[in-house]
Amino acid sequence: MISIRTKLSLWLSALVIVSTVIGLLVFETMLRHAFHDSIINRLEEDLQQVVHNTHLHEGEISIDQSQLSDFYNPAYSGRYYQLDLPDQVIRSRSLWDRQLNIKTLALGQTRAWQAKGPLNHDMQLLSIGLASESAHIDATLTVAQDLSIGRQVFSEIYGFKLMVNLLLLLAMLTGIFLVLRQSFKPLAHVQQSLNKLREGEISSLDLGKIPPEIKPLADTYNELLDYTSKQIARSRNNLGNLSHGLKTPLAVMQQQVEALGLSDPEKAQALQQQITLIHKMIERKLAAARATGDLLPASQLSVPVDLESLIQTLDKVHQHRHVSCQMDIQPNINRLPIHREDGMELIGNLLDNAYKWAHSQVTVHITEKDHVFSLQIEDDGPGVEDEQLEQLTARGIRLDESVSGHGLGLSIVKDIAEQYEFELIFGNKGPLGGLDITLQMPNKP
Structure with a gap:
């Protein structure tokens, strides 16, 4: 075009x-x-x-x-x-x-x-x-x-006229180029504003430097952003109110089920399964609302700023182990399609696990291909046996009691990944010799 x-x-x-x-x-x-x-x-x-x-x-x-x-x-x-x-x-x-x-x-x-x-x-x-x-x-x-x-004489006059006309033609073409470039400069400002909006640096377009011809479009765009933000906030508030409203009835039902368990354990177990399903459904819908309903650029995980903050924190927590963490981020990647809070928790658990098991080195690779972001975390630790890879995300299960923890970190990672429909891949004996974890994150429009 x-x-x-x-x-x-x-x-x-x-x-x-x-x-x-x-x-x-x-x-x-x-x-x-x-x-x-x-x-x-x-x-x-x-x-x-x-x-x-x-x-x-x-x-x-x-x-x-x-x-x-x-x-x-x-x-x-x-x-x-x-x-x-x-x-x-x-x-x-x-x-x-x-x-x-x-x-x-x-x-x-x-x-x-x-x-x-x-x-x-x-x-x-x-x-x-x-x-x-x-x-x-x-x-x-x-x-x-x-x-x-x-x-x-005719040739001299016409030749002079031709030369003058060619000079005027060149001047007019140059003038057209300069005038159009000057006229479209405000559009470059609009483009920069849109880039800043996409990166989350601003929340709306600045109308002060926008030409009058496209100002109505910018006004409509700002109104749409404001309307969308309000709709998202309203939906999240409604979901939050619904979840809080259901907590009391569910707590009462839980008490009744526990009381029923004394007289009729089978019925109590059946009801407990349904209450558990309701709890999981509520948590899943709330997490999905946060994952898909508030992914404006400003709320997404910023790289490398947020990752550097995580690494600095983990360096202090594990300073006695002298683990070095290196990042390799593909150029032009500055955000990941995940809410910042969820991203900090997800990647923080993955990095914390790598720090715990690494001997001295952890690497983080972030690449993007065909609108799919790939985050890969490796360590030079002992790794995991093939038959134990499937147990890594099981809640409460720890494969080695010699390392502190409760066995919940990777299960939380799995839950968050499922909420965002991310693919979590565990590899044994990565390039550094330890565990290799890859997170595939599709960038949905």
Whole structure:
């Protein structure tokens, strides 16, 4: 999809270029017509001057060259005349030894055309038919002008005009680029604000620097954010109130079940199973509401800031063991799709377990591929036997009593992972030789 800025640049540039080309073609056409008209006008003046200085004396026709322009004297000067009579041809000195091939015209008939002349130059010619009733003589008078000098002037003028137009075209294209870049600068600010909003640095768009054209859109967006936040808060409050409201009836039912257990253990056990299911369902729905209903960027786990905070805390807790923890985070990853409180508890338990069993080193790798985040925690401890991997997340079960703890950490991790639909993978004997735990976290839109 081509951006609006690119479309405007292309359309405006094309419009300016087409307008410039059309302007040059129109200017060239007008200049050629003006050049041609000026040549014809001059030839008409020359024709009248030669006619005025053409005399008939004793049956002979002559041209008084002393009254004509000096341009007709030098050889091949570029301005010529020629009088074609039935039995002779009178021509200007400038034609020297050349004679024009002229078509005989009747009295008053005129003709304008172009042909090759002296030095093989193009010429513009103008002829008129003359006659003398007293002498019964018909003649054709022709004046001509070399076009090479005029065409040189035409090329110089048009070349200068072309250069000026190209410079103006370049200036206009540069102006279009600068104006569009300046005009779209506020959109860059909007983009930065959206990035900050996504990263959780701000909670709404700043309307102060937004152009009036898109301000209604930004207003609507802020209203939608505010409405969504209120809806999420209202839903979570309702779920919280519901859970608190159910706690008292469930406590009463629990007491009744315990009392029933003395007289009818089987019924008490069946009811206890249902109460336990209700408890788990309530806790699961509350956790799911927090996991999916409040995952705005500001509430997500921030990396590496939150991880560094966890590591610093664990370094102090396990300072007597001298364990070093190193992080390897893929560039451009700054948040994980999990609520900060849940993320701190989940990753904190995983890291605490790694610190307890590591000899000296723990590593944390975070990568992202195809919108799936992968968090991998390894230690250089003794690891776990293959047949014991499935027991790691069992609540209250500890595989080694020599390490302090209650056996609840990894089961809590499993519960949180299930709430978020994360995949928890345990590997035996990782690259460091100890336990290798991988958490796959899909980034749901």
